[in-house]
Amino acid sequence: MFQLTDIPRILPEILLIVLALLVLGSDIFERWSNDAASQRERSRSAASLTIFGLVMIFVIVLLQSGYVYKLPEDAPVNFFTNIVRNLQSGGPVGDPILGVFATDHLTVIARLTLIAAALLTALLTLDFRPIGHPAEFYALLLSSTAGMGLMAAANELILAYLAVELTSIPLYIMAGYFRAETKSSEAGMKYFLFGALSSGILLYGMSLTYGFVANAFNASISANNLTQFDTIARAAFLSDDGRGMLILGMIFIIAGLGYKVAVVPFHGWSPDVYQGAPTPVTAFVSTASKAAGFFLLYRVLVTAFPGLNGSLESFDELSGWTTLLALLTLLTLIVGNLAALPQNNAKRLLAYSSIAQAGFILLALLAWASPLPIDREMGASALIYYLIVYTVTNIGAFGALAVVSMAVGGDELSDLNGLARRNLGLTVLFTVSVLSLAGIPPLAGFFAKFYVFMAAWQAGATWLVIIALVTTIISLYYYLRFLKAMFITAPADDTPIATPLGMNATLIVTTVLLLVLGIFPNLILSVIDQVQAVAGAGF
Amino acid sequence: MINAVPLEWVLTVSAALFCIGLFGALSRRNMVGILMGVELMLNSVNINLVAFWRYLEPRFITGQTFALFVITVAAAEAAVGLAMIIAIYRNWATVNADDVDSMKG
Numbered sequence: 355m356f357q358l359t360d361i362p363r364i365l366p367e368i369l370l371i372v373l374a375l376l377v378l379g380s381d382i383f384e385r386w387s388n389d390a391a392s393q394r395e396r397s398r399s400a401a402s403l404t405i406f407g408l409v410m411i412f413v414i415v416l417l418q419s420g421y422v423y424k425l426p427e428d429a430p431v432n433f434f435t436n437i438v439r440n441l442q443s444g445g446p447v448g449d450p451i452l453g454v455f456a457t458d459h460l461t462v463i464a465r466l467t468l469i470a471a472a473l474l475t476a477l478l479t480l481d482f483r484p485i486g487h488p489a490e491f492y493a494l495l496l497s498s499t500a501g502m503g504l505m506a507a508a509n510e511l512i513l514a515y516l517a518v519e520l521t522s523i524p525l526y527i528m529a530g531y532f533r534a535e536t537k538s539s540e541a542g543m544k545y546f547l548f549g550a551l552s553s554g555i556l557l558y559g560m561s562l563t564y565g566f567v568a569n570a571f572n573a574s575i576s577a578n579n580l581t582q583f584d585t586i587a588r589a590a591f592l593s594d595d596g597r598g599m600l601i602l603g604m605i606f607i608i609a610g611l612g613y614k615v616a617v618v619p620f621h622g623w624s625p626d627v628y629q630g631a632p633t634p635v636t637a638f639v640s641t642a643s644k645a646a647g648f649f650l651l652y653r654v655l656v657t658a659f660p661g662l663n664g665s666l667e668s669f670d671e672l673s674g675w676t677t678l679l680a681l682l683t684l685l686t687l688i689v690g691n692l693a694a695l696p697q698n699n700a701k702r703l704l705a706y707s708s709i710a711q712a713g714f715i716l717l718a719l720l721a722w723a724s725p726l727p728i729d730r731e732m733g734a735s736a737l738i739y740y741l742i743v744y745t746v747t748n749i750g751a752f753g754a755l756a757v758v759s760m761a762v763g764g765d766e767l768s769d770l771n772g773l774a775r776r777n778l779g780l781t782v783l784f785t786v787s788v789l790s791l792a793g794i795p796p797l798a799g800f801f802a803k804f805y806v807f808m809a810a811w812q813a814g815a816t817w818l819v820i821i822a823l824v825t826t827i828i829s830l831y832y833y834l835r836f837l838k839a840m841f842i843t844a845p846a847d848d849t850p851i852a853t854p855l856g857m858n859a860t861l862i863v864t865t866v867l868l869l870v871l872g873i874f875p876n877l878i879l880s881v882i883d884q885v886q887a888v889a890g891a892g893f
Numbered sequence: 894m895i896n897a898v899p900l901e902w903v904l905t906v907s908a909a910l911f912c913i914g915l916f917g918a919l920s921r922r923n924m925v926g927i928l929m930g931v932e933l934m935l936n937s938v939n940i941n942l943v944a945f946w947r948y949l950e951p952r953f954i955t956g957q958t959f960a961l962f963v964i965t966v967a968a969a970e971a972a973v974g975l976a977m978i979i980a981i982y983r984n985w986a987t988v989n990a991d992d993v994d995s996m997k998g
Contacts, residue, residue, distance in 0.1 A: 511959070512955075512958065512959050512962055515959075515962070515963075515966075516962060516966065519966045519969075519970070523969060523970060523973055526973055526977065527973060530977055530980060533980040533983075533984075534983075534984065535984070536984045536985065536995055537995055537996065539977070539980045539981050539984050539985075540981070540984075540985075540993050540994075540995055540996070542977050542980070543924065543977045543978065543980075543981050543993065544993075546973065546974050546977050547918075547924065547927055547928075547931075547974075547990070550928070550931045550970055550974060551915075551918050551927075551931055551934075553970075554911075554914070554915075554918075554931050554934035554935055554938070555915075555934070557934075557935065557938040557963060558911055558934065558937065558938050558941070560938075560959075561938045561941035561942050561945070561959075562941070564942065564945055564955070564956060564959065565904075565941065565945040565949070568945050568946070568949035568950045568955075568956070569945075569949050571950070572949050572950070579955065580950065580953070580955045581955055581959065625996070626996050629996050630995075630996055699996075702996070
């Protein structure tokens with residue numbers, strides 16, 4: 355039964371939707387004239403409302419999670435402690451609401467990551483090129499964020515599907531938001547066509563899985579919700595009848611989600627979309643949407659298909675999803691890193707780099723090939739740590755690129771030439787992001803990669819870790835091309851570039867986070883370590 | 894009545910429909926054609942869901958509910974997709990997916 359006390363547990367998503375409506379409403383009920391000044395004012399008001407609201411929601415989720423401050427039992431009863439107590443009662447505790455909406459540590463950490471990503475994206479958009487219909491843009495951003503929160507929380511197939519669509523459909527529109535431009539509309543169209551195809555594949559897998567469960571529980575009356583992840587796991591445990599259908603369904607689900615997170619061979623859309631979409635949208639698509647996809651993939655595989663995890667010992671036959679993911683990891687690491695080498699467009703280069711990063715993230719999921727819970731726990735922590743670091747890093751990199759492409763008017767690698775002489779501060783911030791992507795100590799990217807390699811090594815994916823190490827070294831080449839362009843090559847002209855305030859804030863926040871998380875990873879590792887306690891429970 | 898058509902036949906029809914849709918989506922050059930292929934795939938999913946519901950668990954409504962959600966979301970998706978195709982046509986004066994190719998690398 356849904357109870358009133360469950361409302362605090364879904365509060366962040368409710369607030370995001372309310373904020374989206376508020377942003378839309380504040381735009382509709384005001385009369386804006388058509389001159390440039392008042393249009394800028396209109397854009398600013400929508401952006402500031404979004405940013406203010408997202409900061410509030412972030413603080414609420416942080417307070418609710420109890421990670422930084424836990425209200426003591428014997429706190430005095432007054433107005434403020436009552437608010438905090440009510441909020442924290444909806445913290446990362448309890449069974450999933452109605453069995454479909456999990457609010458465990460995984461959800462709460464995912465919400466914090468995704469809302470922070472949306473906030474940084476809104477800050478980037480604030481000073482980006484003027485967009486028409488700004489309120490709709492921010493409303494789409496917010497509803498997409500709500501969908502991502504649902505993706506991380508979904509514990510049931512229907513909710514998972516709806517969350518994926520609630521995330522994707524606004525993103526298609528945002529990618530094609532400059533609809534009068536050829537590149538942006540092309541990016542939106544390609545994103546849409548590939549996304550629609552992938553959701554068809556995902557759905558077919560879900561329908562087969564549902565059919566298997568319905569067949570397994572055919573005789574018993576007690577089975578009610580046949581699409582819950584733990585019901586699927588129980589059905590796979592009980593029944594062997596039609597197992598081929600379940601495996602086929604699982605493969606289709608992995609393929610459908612593989613499109614969303616852009617792993618090879620499902621990556622075809624991502625370079626074009628990343629290059630063509632407005633740069634702040636690219637930052638959002640490449641980080642938040644990919645992270646949400648991985649959160650969902652992790653929860654589906656771990657709670658719905660724990661019995662089919664397979665092993666990395668033999669590749670003679672497909673023994674489970676870790677074997678399949680090992681294959682995808684191999685392809686993603688090699689294709690992503692090699693295809694990045696000849697690129698001359700900075701955004702496209704970062705797109706291939708983010709495909710390669712998806713390969714490293716997949717490595718962490720391979721930890722489930724090991725039967726030992728301790729290895730799996732390490733894999734889960736490595737996965738989430740990598741996702742957080744990757745989100746922060748890529749928003750920083752694309753944010754710096756947004757500044758350059760706004761000032762110079764292009765995003766080729768040659769447009770970065772001599773950036774150090776034009777704006778040293780921006781160059782330093784960009785350099786930190788790029789070095790963190792490459793995995794140079796003491797930045798957070800180094801520790802994230804190290805942790806992922808360690809988890810995969812423990813689980814027995816030795817040869818894959820060696821390949822990952824080799825491709826990391828290859829990747830240094832194209833990351834250093836950024837530095838060469840910025841520091842060594844002479845610029846076409848010497849006029850200084852100014853960084854707008856919102857973008858500056860984003861870049862400084864990401865850089866500080868990368869340094870802090872790299873030097874003191876324990877700050878968030880103690881929080882992340884709690885994830886496994888909930889997500890891995892069950893069969 | 895229910896045994897007149899075995900479940901396997903229904904599933905075969907739906908699998909065939911899925912394959913036709915997938916083939917259409919991958920082979921058609923016209924964007925509207927691709928969209929139609931995707932719609933066929935979604936419809937095969939609906940046949941699957943409703944068949945599983947009718948044959949295996951007619952006491953509950955999970956499969957039906959799922960199918961209803963799929964139909965609704967497919968309509969929303971088609972609306973966005975057609976709007977996107979109109980935007981492409983305005984910029985490129987074509988709806989051929991192969992011709993819309995400004996980015997290389």
